[in-house]
Amino acid sequence: MRKNWKSEDERYFGIGIFRPKTKENLGSLWRTAHILGASFIFVIDAKYKKQNSDVLKVWSKIPLFQYETVEAFLQTVPYSCKIVGVEIDDNAIPIGEYEHPDRAVYLLGAEDNGLTKELKKKCQDIVVLPGDYSLNVAVAGSIVLYDRVNKLG
Secondary structure, three states: OOOOOOOHHHOEEEEEEEOOOOHHHHHHHHHHHHHOOOOEEEEEOOOOOOOOOOOOOHHHOOOEEEEOOHHHHHOOOOOOOEEEEEOOOOOOEEHHHOOOOOEEEEEEEEOOOEOOHHHHHHOOEEEEOOOOOOOOHHHHHHHHHHHHHHHHO
16 A cells, blocks of 8 residues: 555656766666656756667656756746755755655755755755765666655555
């Protein structure tokens, strides 16, 4: 039995990266997001170019939104949708204990710098993955999406 079950039209999620280091990380996350049911992906302060390795042609399956600034991104977050930061942070909720909201935008930072302090303040929740070190951003995003799908069905 699903916990907090709601119809699919009442739930959605997207995931994106703030200043990704490589286009390959975004491409890998895009593929996982498509496979695990995300409604959209996004990138802040970076550009994405189509990759020959995109054998599923995910660009035709779910949209990619590209924002030049954090402010532009924040202006488009849907009403009643939580921004959930994924970050190593002393105040973060361990992912295993986290109850995913029905409507969420998951926000990751690049492996080297993560999310800025200002951006973390814009997040309603911050979750942390197990371990003491930063994971590859596509891997971290995949774990978060799997956790969501596993808990919410």
